[in-house]
Each structure stands twice: as structure tokens, then as C-alpha cells.
Amino acid sequence: MALPESLVAELTDLLGARFATGRGDREQHAASESFHTAPPPDAVAYAETTSEVAAIVRACAAAGVPVIAWGTGTSLEGHALASQGGVTLNLGRMNRIIETRPEDMQVTLQPGVTREALNADLRATGLFFSVDPGADASLGGMAATRASGTTAVRYGTMRDNVIALEVVLADGQVIRTGTRAAKSSAGYDLTALFVGSEGTLGIITELTLRLHGQPEQVASAVCGFPDLRAAVECVTMTIQSGIPMARIEFVDALTARAFNLKSGTTLPETPHLMIEFHGSENAVAQDAERFGEIARDCGASGFDWATTPEDRARLWRMRHGAYHAAFVLRPGAVGVVTDVCVPMSQLADAVEQAAADIQAAGMIGPIVGHVGDGNFHSLLLVDPESPAEIAAAKQIAQRMARHALTVGGTITGEHGIGIGKRSMMSEEHGPGWQVMGAIKAALDPGNILNPGKLVPDPV
Incomplete structure (x- = not known):
């Protein structure tokens, strides 16, 4: 879609050169870590403050233009691709650690701070941030996708380690969720609502996170x-x-x-x-x-x-x-990557079945897993020029997900939904998926925040 000239003028006045419509900036925000693709966004806005994010969202809402939040682009299910065009909102410059409170074992920071940068800053405090998905992802993106990783078996996921948020809603309103207190029974848990919402309900502009002591x-x-x-x-x-x-x-x-x-x-x-x-x-x-x-x-x-x-x-x-490393097994291949999570009692059978399914299809598909919590992944290596191979790999991924559902598991333990697994959400959640859609419609009636992801299309 072509952006309205009035919107281009408004955002250029607001951001100057940080509002980019050139091919280079746009194509940098069309890439995915996996096989998912989408056209480049129509523009990229580089915000530096919450007030700028709010102004960008207000302007896009008035023009009916999608806004897609972007952290470091390391997600695996196409979460941050502009599948319906619009403005990609790059939050990488919002990378300030606002306050570390060692006595509370908490830190407050902006969403563009990466987990490695945070832990480097924490070294002198004797504390560390525990969630480790492998990639040096932005913490805002990790919260938005409810990321997990190798240490979840002991320290939990982002769901367990996000205490409070500042969020810009679809109309540009700024709200705060949660407090610095250890617990609360004061109403709906809005923090939990936005953690894992994949940028469809609001844009995270500040996080307060739980820290842990560095082990002896x-x-x-x-x-x-x-x-x-x-x-x-x-x-x-x-x-x-x-x-x-x-x-x-x-x-x-x-x-x-x-x-x-x-x-x-x-x-x-x-x-x-x-x-x-x-x-x-x-x-x-x-x-x-x-x-x-x-x-x-x-x-x-x-x-x-x-x-x-x-x-x-x-x-x-x-x-x-x-x-x-897996790509050395088939040079020139691309990866159809997937993950599921099952109860521990079902893990051995689920992994064996996935391996047998991959072998029966004649595919190369290494399997790894955060097996301490029943989560495992496969990377199916396919010829990017072979639609038949890509389709076969997607079918294997769907069978893995459906088997997980039959044994009480989930279609994804940490990669999230994005565009890659959206078609299977109704199988996992039933009528609950429509409830998610109703929440989206209530908070984003114009459907401008990362449309085409996670929830059903608006009726």
C-alpha cells in the first residue's frame, strides 16, 4: 500500500531522517530468520522515546496504516514482517537501561536493550537476567513473544520474569501495567496480557524485569x-x-x-x-x-x-x-523451523515420532530441545527452489504440532505464532481463539497493530 502523503509529511516532520522510505531501510526489515517472507514495509520509523512511539501510532491510526514493532528481527515465525504493508517501527534506538535496583533484584529499561547488553551491564552487581533464547534478542521483543530458552527449566520464561510494562495502545494512549511490588491482587493482570501478544495489542516501550543472583x-x-x-x-x-x-x-x-x-x-x-x-x-x-x-x-x-x-x-x-550449524548438513538449503512442547511423560514418544516422520519423508531435519520443560525443535532443511519440499516440510511441522495437541501439549513452546502457526490456533484454543480476537478488537478496533498475526481476522 502507498502511504498517504499527509502521513509521510507528518512523520517526516516528527522524525526527520529517522523516517525512512528508501529501499535499503525497507528491505532490511523484510528479512526473516527462517523461511517466512513478506514484501518490505512501506516505511521504517526509528523511534527514540515513548512520546515518539505514541505520536507515530496516533498518526498511523488516524490514517488507517498498519504499525509493526521491530526489535532485532530474530523471531522465527514471521512475527515482525509487514505482511499487510505499513510502517515498521524500529525500537532499537530505545536501548537505555533506566534504573537497576539490586536490593529489589529488579531492572527497568527500554525495549531495545538486548539481553547480552543487559547482562554485561549487571556484572558488577552480582545479578543477572536469566532468560536465554540463544539469539541476542531485544528484551522488548522477548517480552512480546513470551520468549523462553535454555535456562527456563530453573528460572522460568519471560512470563515469569516481566514484572511491569509501559505500553502504547493503538490510539496512542500510554499505560503502565504492574508495579514493583512482589505480588498484587488488584484486578486484571494486564502485564500478562501484553507479554506474548506479539505486538498485536500494544507496543512495549518500557519493561521492569526480575533479576537473579549470580551463582557461586x-x-x-x-x-x-x-x-x-x-x-x-x-x-x-x-x-x-x-x-x-x-x-x-x-x-x-x-x-x-x-x-x-x-x-x-x-x-x-x-x-x-x-x-x-x-x-x-x-x-x-x-x-x-x-x-x-x-x-x-x-x-x-x-x-x-x-x-x-x-x-x-x-x-x-x-x-x-x-x-x-545445521545448514552445513545441506549447503544452499533454507530452514523450515518449528517447535512444540509436550508434557514430560510424553516427551520421548513425541521426539521419536517426529524423528521417524522426518526420516520417512527422506528429509534432513536435526532435532534439539529444551527438554527440561518438554520443549523441542526441528529444523527441516529444504531446497528454496522446491515448492514440493517446502510443502512437505510444512506438513511434517503440522503433524508434529497436532501430535503435541493430542497428548495435552501445545503447537509452540517458545517460537510463538506470528504468521507461521496462525492457521493452527483454532485447533489448540477452540472458541478461546475468538475470545483473543475479541480482546484485539476491543483494544485495536482499527486493526493497525501488527495485523494478520496471532489472532483471527476481524469480522
Whole structure:
């Protein structure tokens, strides 16, 4: 859609050169981390303050033009693509840490601050922010997508670590949700409503987050297993034993091969677990010993312990690089990436079924997972010039999601909905999906905030 000249003039007056209509800026905001595509937005607005965000939204609302919030563009289901045109609102310049309160174990910051920048700033305080999705995502985007990651098994997801928000609504009104208090029973939990709303209900312009104390001792390890089920059953037994893990990650044999090819490691090409313990020196040693006993009972071998910060960083850099490493298995491919989450009792069967389905289709599809909370991912490598392969990969992803639903799980544990899984929302939520649509219509009657995502189309 072509933007109204009056809107272009108004936003140019407001932002000057920070309102960009050139091809370069627009195409930078049309890219996705996965296979999802959409045309470039009609313009990109680089906001620096809440008042600018509010003014941009008011102007776009008056003109009936979509507004799509953008953090770092690391989402995997096309959340920030301008699928219906409009103005992409880049919040990357809103990157100020406003106040750190160590005594409250809280921090207030703008949405463009990334998780790595925050943790670098917190080093001297003895605190850290726990949610680690792998990518150096913006914290506003992580809240909007209710992000999770490798540490969720101990510290929770963004749902558990966002205390309060400042949000610009679709009419430009600015509201605050939540307080700095540890708990409240004062009415609807509006903070929880906006966390995970994917920019469809409001635009987050400030966050207050929960922090955690840096552990006295940290120990990480990687170990191999004879087969997929043995690795997953080790996870289940470890959790049932009450061992407090900070991270427990699964990678399959294909992923181990990708690590070796990409990074020159020498992992046996079998399923592996990567685990980390936090706590006092004695507690970590005891937890590691107990886990080792369980793992060996499940057939584990080749324990490689990492206790120095450098070795631990190397281990988790390898795990976080699994997405990009996988492409060495099929150069030139693109990835149809998906995730599901199931009850722990169903995890082994769900992972085995997904692996069998991928193999039966003759596809390359490594599987990794935050298996401590039943969440696993597959990256199906397809020829970008083959519609048939892409369609087959999408069908596998749908079967994975439908199987998750049949065993009491969800179609996505952390990637979110965006445009990629919107068609399956009614299968998970039934009439509840229409309730989500009603909430969207109440808060955004003009349907300007990230339209075409997450919720049903307006009637």
C-alpha cells in the first residue's frame, strides 16, 4: 500500500531522517530468520522515546496504516514482517537501561536493550537476567513473544520474569501495567496480557524485569547416549529425582554431526545432553555426581565437564549455534523451523515420532530441545527452489504440532505464532481463539497493530 502523503509529511516532520522510505531501510526489515517472507514495509520509523512511539501510532491510526514493532528481527515465525504493508517501527534506538535496583533484584529499561547488553551491564552487581533464547534478542521483543530458552527449566520464561510494562495502545494512549511490588491482587493482570501478544495489542516501550543472583559455582557438561530415547529418559529421571538443573539440553545425532563439521569438534555422532548446574560449590558437586549416576544408568558415556567460564561459554556457544550449524548438513538449503512442547511423560514418544516422520519423508531435519520443560525443535532443511519440499516440510511441522495437541501439549513452546502457526490456533484454543480476537478488537478496533498475526481476522 502507498502511504498517504499527509502521513509521510507528518512523520517526516516528527522524525526527520529517522523516517525512512528508501529501499535499503525497507528491505532490511523484510528479512526473516527462517523461511517466512513478506514484501518490505512501506516505511521504517526509528523511534527514540515513548512520546515518539505514541505520536507515530496516533498518526498511523488516524490514517488507517498498519504499525509493526521491530526489535532485532530474530523471531522465527514471521512475527515482525509487514505482511499487510505499513510502517515498521524500529525500537532499537530505545536501548537505555533506566534504573537497576539490586536490593529489589529488579531492572527497568527500554525495549531495545538486548539481553547480552543487559547482562554485561549487571556484572558488577552480582545479578543477572536469566532468560536465554540463544539469539541476542531485544528484551522488548522477548517480552512480546513470551520468549523462553535454555535456562527456563530453573528460572522460568519471560512470563515469569516481566514484572511491569509501559505500553502504547493503538490510539496512542500510554499505560503502565504492574508495579514493583512482589505480588498484587488488584484486578486484571494486564502485564500478562501484553507479554506474548506479539505486538498485536500494544507496543512495549518500557519493561521492569526480575533479576537473579549470580551463582557461586557453575558446572556444565556434555555426554553422549546410545539412542534418542535413552537421552530423553535420562532427563525425565533427573527431573523426577529433584536435581535442580539450570539447563538441560538435548541434541540429536545429526546436530552432533553438524557441530563437528561446523566447529571442528569431535563429538560422537549420537544423541547428547548438555547440562548445567548452579549453586554453592558443594551443592553443584553433589548435583553433578547424582546426575552422573543417573546418566550412566541410562547408558551415557564420554562426559566432558566444563568448569571455567571460557569452557562453559564454548559449550553453550556451540548449543546456541545449532540453528546455523545445521545448514552445513545441506549447503544452499533454507530452514523450515518449528517447535512444540509436550508434557514430560510424553516427551520421548513425541521426539521419536517426529524423528521417524522426518526420516520417512527422506528429509534432513536435526532435532534439539529444551527438554527440561518438554520443549523441542526441528529444523527441516529444504531446497528454496522446491515448492514440493517446502510443502512437505510444512506438513511434517503440522503433524508434529497436532501430535503435541493430542497428548495435552501445545503447537509452540517458545517460537510463538506470528504468521507461521496462525492457521493452527483454532485447533489448540477452540472458541478461546475468538475470545483473543475479541480482546484485539476491543483494544485495536482499527486493526493497525501488527495485523494478520496471532489472532483471527476481524469480522
